[in-house]
Amino acid sequence: MITLDHREIERLAARYGSPFYLFDEQRFRHNIERFGKAMRARYEPFLLGYSYKTNYLPAACRLVKELGGYAEVVSRLEYELALRLGYDHCNIIFNGPLKRREDLETAFSGGAIVNMDAMTEVDFLCNWVHRHPGKRPVAGLRINVSLVGADGRSRVQAGLKAGRFGFAGEDLEEAIGKLRSAGVEVVSLHGHASSSDRSVENFRTICRTLSSVRQRYALDRLRYFNVGGGFFGDVPKELIGREVPSFDAYASAIAEELLADSWIREHRPNLVAEPGVSVVADTMSFYTRVHSRKQVSGGKRFVTVDGSVFNVKPTLHPYNMLFRHVPAGESDGGTISCDVVGSTCMEKDVILREVLLKDPRPGDYIEIKGAGAYTIVMTPPFINPAPAIVAPDGGGGFRLLREAQSVEHFLGCYHPQTQT
Ligand SMILES: Cc1ncc(COP(=O)(O)O)c(C=O)c1O
Structure with a gap:
C-alpha cells in the first residue's frame, strides 16, 4: 500500500x-489476480464475481471487468452500475433477497445469472417462461447452508442459529418442483453463507451441501457452482490475533471437495466465487x-x-x-x-x-x-x-x-x- x-x-x-x-488500484489488481490464480491452479473453469456491495467504487468495478471478472450485484442500483460500466447482462450475477418484478424481467431477458432467493421469484420465473416461449433463462437457486459445526455451534454471522438466505427443506423441494413443471432448468446453485469465522471448513460445508442438492434433485444441467464470498484476505496477525487462511488454502479445500464428486469431475461446471472484503479491504x-x-x-x-x-x-x-x-x-x-x-x-x-x-x-x-x-x-x-x-x-x-x-x-x- x-x-x-x-x-x-x-x-x-x-x-x-x-x-x-x-485507493491503491495496483493493490486491488494484485488481489484480484492472486485470488483467481489460487483458484485456477486447482480447479478450472473458474469465474470471479466481484461483490459490488463491498465497495462499488466505479474505478474498482471497471478494473474487475478489465481483468475478465463478473459483477456480483444485489440490487437494481448495482445492476445499473454494472451496465453503465459496460458489462453485458451475461456477465452479471444477480443475487440478493429483494429482486422486484421489473428487475427480474430485465435480468432474465438480458441473460444474467439470477440466483433466486424466494418463492416469489420462482413464481415470477415460471410465469416469465410461459410468456417467453423458447427463451432459456439462466436460472439459479440460492441454497440455505447450515454452518453448524461438529461441536453444535453455529458459525453463521453474529452467532445466529440459521441464516435467512436461500432455500432448504420443503421450500427447496417445492421450488424445484415448480421450476421443473414450468420446464425451467436450474443451471446455478449458490451457497454463500456469511460466517463469523471465515474458516476453510465453511467452504467444505458449502461445497458438500451444493453437491448433495445437485445429486438429490438430479440437476444435470448445472453450469455454475457458486460458493459465494466470505474469505479472509491478507490480514496481518496483529489485527485479529491469529493467522488467517491463505487464498491457496481456501482454493485447495474447495477443489478437493468438488473433485471428490464424480459428476463434477466429469462435467466440470464453472466454479464461481464472489470475493469482497478479501480483495478490497x-x-x-x-x-x-x-x-x-x-x-x-x-x-x-x-x-x-x-x-x-x-x-x-x-x-x-x-x-x-x-x-x-x-x-x-x-x-x-x-x-x-x-x-x-x-x-x-x-x-x-x-x-x-x-x-x-x-x-x-x-x-x-x-x-x-x-x-x-x-x-x-x-x-x-x-x-x-x-x-x-x-x-x-x-x-x-x-x-x-x-x-x-x-x-x-x-x-x-x-x-x-x-x-x-
Ligand atoms: C451473496 C454474497 N456474495 C458475496 C459476498 C461478499 O462477502 P465478503 O465480502 O465477505 O467476501 C456477500 C457478503 O455478504 C454476499 O452476501
Missing part, C-alpha cells in the same frame, strides 16, 4: 478536503486530521480527528484497525494512551481505542489502513459530508476519483421547493 508523508497528505487535503480516502487508507486533544476527569485522554468511525468501520466492529500516526513535525513530547475519536456527536464514535501515540497535536494526521470494505458504500452524509477519494495517477501525482460531498450535492436530492 502506498505511504504518504505529511507534506503529501497536506497537499491532498488542501486540494480535496480532509478527511479523504486513498486493504486497498484503501483513510487520512484524517487531528483537530484537538483533551483529558477528562479520571485522566482519560482523547484525540479528536475530522473523520468518524462511520468512515472506517460503519459496522462498529470491536477491532482497532491498523494505523499510522503522521506528525506534522518533530516533538519532544511524551507518548500517551488515548482514544482517537471522530467528529460526530456520538460517544460510540471511537475510531481507535486505547492506542499509544507520541505527542499527538493538531495538524498531525492519522492514517487508518484497511478501510476499503463496507466503508464508502455504507457512509451516509451523517453530520459530515462523504469524503473525497483519490488515487495515484501512475505519473507520480494523484487523480480525484470522487469529490467530497458539498452542501449542493446534499441538497440536490431534495425537492427544489423544500431546499431553502
Whole structure:
C-alpha cells in the first residue's frame, strides 16, 4: 500500500478536503489476480464475481471487468452500475433477497445469472417462461447452508442459529418442483453463507451441501457452482490475533471437495466465487486530521480527528484497525494512551481505542489502513459530508476519483421547493 508523508497528505487535503480516502488500484489488481490464480491452479473453469456491495467504487468495478471478472450485484442500483460500466447482462450475477418484478424481467431477458432467493421469484420465473416461449433463462437457486459445526455451534454471522438466505427443506423441494413443471432448468446453485469465522471448513460445508442438492434433485444441467464470498484476505496477525487462511488454502479445500464428486469431475461446471472484503479491504487508507486533544476527569485522554468511525468501520466492529500516526513535525513530547475519536456527536464514535501515540497535536494526521470494505458504500452524509477519494495517477501525482460531498450535492436530492 502506498505511504504518504505529511507534506503529501497536506497537499491532498488542501486540494480535496480532509478527511479523504486513498485507493491503491495496483493493490486491488494484485488481489484480484492472486485470488483467481489460487483458484485456477486447482480447479478450472473458474469465474470471479466481484461483490459490488463491498465497495462499488466505479474505478474498482471497471478494473474487475478489465481483468475478465463478473459483477456480483444485489440490487437494481448495482445492476445499473454494472451496465453503465459496460458489462453485458451475461456477465452479471444477480443475487440478493429483494429482486422486484421489473428487475427480474430485465435480468432474465438480458441473460444474467439470477440466483433466486424466494418463492416469489420462482413464481415470477415460471410465469416469465410461459410468456417467453423458447427463451432459456439462466436460472439459479440460492441454497440455505447450515454452518453448524461438529461441536453444535453455529458459525453463521453474529452467532445466529440459521441464516435467512436461500432455500432448504420443503421450500427447496417445492421450488424445484415448480421450476421443473414450468420446464425451467436450474443451471446455478449458490451457497454463500456469511460466517463469523471465515474458516476453510465453511467452504467444505458449502461445497458438500451444493453437491448433495445437485445429486438429490438430479440437476444435470448445472453450469455454475457458486460458493459465494466470505474469505479472509491478507490480514496481518496483529489485527485479529491469529493467522488467517491463505487464498491457496481456501482454493485447495474447495477443489478437493468438488473433485471428490464424480459428476463434477466429469462435467466440470464453472466454479464461481464472489470475493469482497478479501480483495478490497486493504486497498484503501483513510487520512484524517487531528483537530484537538483533551483529558477528562479520571485522566482519560482523547484525540479528536475530522473523520468518524462511520468512515472506517460503519459496522462498529470491536477491532482497532491498523494505523499510522503522521506528525506534522518533530516533538519532544511524551507518548500517551488515548482514544482517537471522530467528529460526530456520538460517544460510540471511537475510531481507535486505547492506542499509544507520541505527542499527538493538531495538524498531525492519522492514517487508518484497511478501510476499503463496507466503508464508502455504507457512509451516509451523517453530520459530515462523504469524503473525497483519490488515487495515484501512475505519473507520480494523484487523480480525484470522487469529490467530497458539498452542501449542493446534499441538497440536490431534495425537492427544489423544500431546499431553502
Ligand atoms: C451473496 C454474497 N456474495 C458475496 C459476498 C461478499 O462477502 P465478503 O465480502 O465477505 O467476501 C456477500 C457478503 O455478504 C454476499 O452476501
